[in-house]
Amino acid sequence: MNPNDLRYTKSHEWISADGTAGVTDHAQHEITDVVFVELPKVGRVCKSAEACCVVESVKAAFDIYTPVSGEIISINTDLSGNPGLVNQSPYEAGWLYKMKISDDSEREKLMTYEQYQEFLKSN
Amino acid sequence: MNMNSQEKIIEPLLFEKSVPDRAGIPLPASDVPVTLEESHFPASYQRKTPCEWPELSEPQVVRHFTRLSQLNYSIDTHFYPLGSCTMKHNPKVNERLVLLPDFVNLHPLRPHVLSQGILEILFQTEKWLCELCGMDAFTLQPSAGAQGELTGILVGRAYHESRGEKRPVVLIPDSAHGTNPASVAVAGLSVVTVKSTDQGHVDVEDLKAKLNKEVALIMMTVPSTLGLFEPRMAEIAKTVHEAGALVYMDGANLNALVGLVKPGDIGVDILHVNVHKTFSTPHGGGGPGAGPVGVKKHLEDFLPVPRVIKDKDVYRRSLNYPKSIGRVHGFQGNIGVLLRAYCYMRLQGLEGFREMSESAILSANYLRAKLKTLFPKMSKEYCMHEVVVSGEGAFGPGIRTLDVAKRLLDYGFYAPTIYFPLIVPEAMMIEPTENETKETLDSFCQAMEKIIEESKNEPDKLKSAPLTTPVRRLDEVKAARQLNLKYTVNSNL
Numbered sequence: 188m189n190p191n192d193l194r195y196t197k198s199h200e201w202i203s204a205d206g207t208a209g210v211t212d213h214a215q216h217e218i219t220d221v222v223f224v225e226l227p228k229v230g231r232v233c234k235s236a237e238a239c240c241v242v243e244s245v246k247a248a249f250d251i252y253t254p255v256s257g258e259i260i261s262i263n264t265d266l267s268g269n270p271g272l273v274n275q276s277p278y279e280a281g282w283l284y285k286m287k288i289s290d291d292s293e294r295e296k297l298m299t300y301e302q303y304q305e306f307l308k309s310n
Numbered sequence: 311m312n313m314n315s316q317e318k319i320i321e322p323l324l325f326e327k328s329v330p331d332r333a334g335i336p337l338p339a340s341d342v343p344v345t346l347e348e349s350h351f352p353a354s355y356q357r358k359t360p361c362e363w364p365e366l367s368e369p370q371v372v373r374h375f376t377r378l379s380q381l382n383y384s385i386d387t388h389f390y391p392l393g394s395c396t397m398k399h400n401p402k403v404n405e406r407l408v409l410l411p412d413f414v415n416l417h418p419l420r421p422h423v424l425s426q427g428i429l430e431i432l433f434q435t436e437k438w439l440c441e442l443c444g445m446d447a448f449t450l451q452p453s454a455g456a457q458g459e460l461t462g463i464l465v466g467r468a469y470h471e472s473r474g475e476k477r478p479v480v481l482i483p484d485s486a487h488g489t490n491p492a493s494v495a496v497a498g499l500s501v502v503t504v505k506s507t508d509q510g511h512v513d514v515e516d517l518k519a520k521l522n523k524e525v526a527l528i529m530m531t532v533p534s535t536l537g538l539f540e541p542r543m544a545e546i547a548k549t550v551h552e553a554g555a556l557v558y559m560d561g562a563n564l565n566a567l568v569g570l571v572k573p574g575d576i577g578v579d580i581l582h583v584n585v586h587k588t589f590s591t592p593h594g595g596g597g598p599g600a601g602p603v604g605v606k607k608h609l610e611d612f613l614p615v616p617r618v619i620k621d622k623d624v625y626r627r628s629l630n631y632p633k634s635i636g637r638v639h640g641f642q643g644n645i646g647v648l649l650r651a652y653c654y655m656r657l658q659g660l661e662g663f664r665e666m667s668e669s670a671i672l673s674a675n676y677l678r679a680k681l682k683t684l685f686p687k688m689s690k691e692y693c694m695h696e697v698v699v700s701g702e703g704a705f706g707p708g709i710r711t712l713d714v715a716k717r718l719l720d721y722g723f724y725a726p727t728i729y730f731p732l733i734v735p736e737a738m739m740i741e742p743t744e745n746e747t748k749e750t751l752d753s754f755c756q757a758m759e760k761i762i763e764e765s766k767n768e769p770d771k772l773k774s775a776p777l778t779t780p781v782r783r784l785d786e787v788k789a790a791r792q793l794n795l796k797y798t799v800n801s802n803l
Contacts (some may be wrong), residue, residue, distance in 0.1 A: 222790035222791050223790070224788060243788055243790075244728045244787075245786040245790055246712075247729055247730075247732055250486075270791065271791070
């Protein structure tokens with residue numbers, strides 16, 4: 188995924204136009220080395236900003252929120268054997284799940300890449 | 311265990327020292343058949359290969375365990391400012407008293423007429439806790455703080471159900487201990503998180519917005535995990551009560567309040583007490599602990615059974631509480647731990663407790679004042695029994711709180727809790743307790759000052775710390791990703 192094409196949340200998740208979602212490079216750096224990822228069940232229907240995954244490092248466990256409303260249609264099963272993918276490749280091999288977005292306008296309201304970079308600077 | 315194959319093995323495993331047919335005591339040859347009959351034990355469960363127990367001489371075993379014990383870091387050898395799990399000193403007299411044969415040889419099924427002494431002690435322990443906490447009744451049954459939480463939540467749930475109300479939600483501030491939401495989930499309720507303000511207090515407006523008829527209780531930690539007293543506690547309790555919900559207090563930080571504030575006086579309906587944190591019972595080895603739960607009058611009927619009661623002049627156990635949530639422990643609780651707590655209460659007395667809490671608060675604020683210049687993001691507020699510092703902006707480039715904590719070990723200090731509370735970036739939570747002298751606190755601050763200097767001038771030292779401990783820095787990430795808890799004979803771990 189090209190980070191320029193993604194949309195971003197204030198809680199550091201990204202989502203692509205096709206509904207693939209994960210955490211940002213900034214987030215994986217803050218989380219530090221990921222040792223376990225708990226993914227949602229396929230078929231789960233989530234509202235936006237719902238805690239649907241847990242990413243654990245040796246430091247702590249972090250809730251990961253859905254950027255938009257929709258149904259979980261697939262999950263990244265590679266993460267169970269290799270949770271470090273979230274650190275190595277947050278936008279590609281370390282994706283978390285894919286959802287069927289209920290309302291595309293919700294996604295468009297999220298931050299663009301440039302806006303997210305600004306947001307990081309202001310914090 | 312050999313933690314890291316690249317390092318020198320300090321003490322081999324007993325299995326590695328084993329020599330066939332060596333034994334501590336010469337045993338006579340067996341005069342009964344060594345093969346089990348099928349009728350005694352099904353063949354499918356019988357061992358096919360001999361069990362490879364280590365075979366050693368007695369001095370080898372004694373030396374092995376003595377050497378291991380000497381590698382231990384403990385409160386009996388060093389300062390142990392381990393944040394939320396206070397490693398306060400456990401008076402040695404407690405150990406002598408609980409090992410008296412009359413206590414050691416007690417059996418929980420002995421009839422009450424022959425157990426008057428211990429039942430009286432349990433009864434009195436409940437009374438002491440009621441007095442110190444401002445509650446009306448206590449159960450001593452829960453085996454630890456987390457089980458106390460579960461017991462307290464179940465009591466709260468039973469209370470609401472008895473009034474015909476279904477309240478499935480528990481409010482928990484985002485600074486809470488991780489056990490709080492876990493206990494709620496085990497009790498079959500769900501969690502809604504309440505935000506903290508920038509100062510680390512409960513955001514009362516957010517709390518009010520989330521309070522409704524669905525809410526069974528709020529779980530407050532007082533002082534909070536940031537070591538701060540909740541200034542709006544009375545208002546929070548009033549608001550929660552007006553909504554028909556209960557106030558639960560996580561008593562993990564009671565070490566700052568005993569003798570000064572009774573939780574019952576500030577609106578708390580239910581609380582658990584970690585006797586190992588406040589009342590000096592030993593812990594740290596994974597148990598046993600004890601987490602007594604206290605309640606106000608309107609909740610007393612729901613406490614676990616059997617309860618110790620005084621019937622005229624006789625103490626006995628009563629099951630006659632039809633609204634009780636039932637048993638949470640096989641018998642009356644972890645008696646050895648409760649006995650130590652009782653000894654400690656008698657040792658302190660009410661005056662002693664006030665002094666204990668004041669000294670704990672003074673020690674933490676002394677550290678806070680001394681460390682203020684080293685940590686630019688230090689809170690402006692006075693703290694209670696523990697001081698939380700943020701490592702942000704305090705260390706040299708690329709150095710994190712983890713590195714500083716590891717380096718502290720080289721200076722002979724146990725590292726405080728790090729990365730908790732979660733809402734403080736690069737957090738370090740320092741809890742000195744009332745037991746430490748000014749000299750110890752001063753040398754801790756000096757070590758911290760030196761380490762911060764090193765973080766700027768000799769960062770590599772911190773990155774590879776600890777440099778002087780028997781086992782060097784462990785690969786925590788590898789340990790978590792490739793967890794292996796099974797020893798295999800002759801394997802090269």
